[in-house]
């Protein structure tokens with residue numbers, strides 16, 4: 001393996017995809033997630049971001065192209081199962097991801113699937129909830145939680161597997177300011193690589209090191225921040241002041 005391959009965690013080569021009877025959604029898409037990189041993706045609705053995450057994790061099948069994890073091609077269902085142990089995927093809507101009545105069962109599900117004993121899985125789940133500061137929700141019923149709490153539980157479910165890479169789909173969508181801030185802190189504490197889809201550019205700027213958008217059915221990198229002006233008003237705005 002040369003140095004470049006050593007640095008690349010996840011690679012997508014020449015990927016094309018369409019839903020049955022639909023026109024091509026992604027075409028000739030290339031992407032490289034290098035070690036230590038956090039990639040933010042912003043693009044209009046319907047451009048295929050969520051579909052891309054589902055293709056990476058094997059929930060949808062690409063028409064053509066290749067996905068490589070640590071330089072190894074991921075092809076069979078078994079390969080994708082192994083990938084899902086290393087690449088944690090947090091869906092946009094928590095209700096699509098929480099299956100059990102009690103929080104702890106959802107968070108322990110991944111570790112159990114990974115082959116840990118029931119006791120080990122519960123310990124891992126408990127530790128993960130503690131690390132997110134939501135251990136008090138351990139025996140709560142998921143359907144009774146607020147949207148923000150559910151988001152944290154789905155993140156806990158992904159983190160409890162100790163993934164190398166996190167894929168987050170609209171993690172701050174629908175969160176209030178305090179929950180959003182907390183989520184950003186948790187995302188930044190995660191040491192592995194990340195790909196984050198979001199319509200929240202400020203959150204992406206705080207959590208990511210590279211920025212992409214989908215244009216012409218491909219991921220393209222935005223290399224420099226765009227200078228733009230805002231007009232806004234607030235009390236004492238006429239006095240000299242700064243914005244942090």
Ligand SMILES: Nc1ncnc2c1ncn2[C@@H]1O[C@H](COP(=O)(O)OP(=O)(O)O)[C@@H](O)[C@H]1O
Nearest residue numbers: 019022025043044045046047048049050051052
């Ligand atoms: N299961 C599906 N079957 C057919 N078309 C779908 C399905 N899921 C999504 N689509 C369509 O694919 C396009 C891209 O969807 P999606 O990947 O969710 O985009 P994004 O996440 O960028 O908003 C949309 O036009 C959507 O309607």
Ligand SMILES: [Mg+2]
Nearest residue numbers: 049050051092
């Ligand atoms: Mg989406």
